[in-house]
Amino acid sequence: MEKKISSAVIKRLPRYYRYLSELLDKGIDKISSQELSRRMHVTASQIRQDFNNFGGFGQQGYGYNVEVLRNEIGRILGLDKQHFVIIIGAGNLGQALANYGGFEKRGFLISGIFDSNPDKVGKTVGENTVMDMSELSSFVKGHTVDIAALTIPKSAAAGVAATLMDMGVRAFWNFAATDLNLPDNAAVENVHLAESLMSLSYNMINLSENTSEDI
């Protein structure tokens, strides 16, 4: 197994993947760490350090082979395999995720969407029909479920996550404004939109202060 990689490196890997995919789309098949550094606005040293966590990806004299590097990073991220995602909560955000086609091309297939609101059950969202929460248990038994996206109110999120853990689901994409506090054998990725907006607010205010002090 690869050695323990810091979460900061893991957070950066998808960005490398994105840049390398864009280079491939442009027909660029070789790139030096200097050129990648220039495009990504990170130092070449940072890139080399990040890549060294995975053996360095064998840069040769002329640089990296873009396709090989992109596929290798994709493999590390698990993008070489199909992952089945269910969405819990068919509100605005759950529907937006279900309707977004971009996840599927990376191998994340939305295979089910659930809600407890009878007005939503039976509705078509993307390529799915909203199922009732009472059907969740039998669905998880009968289908592979790799990831559960939680787009439900924070009061319900931890309970639903614990129930899904009992059913064997181990990865949670949590959009609820709460911490799930799951055991170590679960993977959780939080998307706290209100908190992201607050960080932006802070940075915006401090821009203004800088500007006024500069005058």
Add this chain to the structure above:
Amino acid sequence: MEKKISSAVIKRLPRYYRYLSELLDKGIDKISSQELSRRMHVTASQIRQDFNNFGGFGQQGYGYNVEVLRNEIGRILGLDKQHFVIIIGAGNLGQALANYGGFEKRGFLISGIFDSNPDKVGKTVGENTVMDMSELSSFVKGHTVDIAALTIPKSAAAGVAATLMDMGVRAFWNFAATDLNLPDNAAVENVHLAESLMSLSYNMINLSENTSEDI
């Protein structure tokens, strides 16, 4: 002006704000750093270090006054003021943001939503009517716009952001899968959903590997 605070601290402030708000909702008006540490699963030392960036918030013998601390952190985050947010892109995600009521109670008011697609213009989304992109310039001239949320394809995002910069907008909540590369007098907060999902995928795979090696 406060000294330069690290972005890691800024990212943690909204979480403190959330926990303190929840304590207030529960009627808890005093808390020690030890108890806050236990609830938030961070060390008391981390909490004290974070708070020391802002003068420490005057913990007394019995701990922090929850309401004072919450309001002080809120003030630092700019939550004591109203911020006007426009949404560029009335697709699924833009509509989900416009329909979500939770931002308004934190002082972020969605004051306009724009799209270039004639099928979307004129549609009611939340409390707004989708405006045509051609109306953006006059809208920004006639209204305060603090933040622009970009829920548009990546091919359009950098151009729209640059246009908005020219109009005087300085804060961007960017949901497009691209880096905006704006000058230093702009604040950008990225929400890259596909990348978040890739990080989750990595963490999920490495959970599985750990588990199988433990057997």
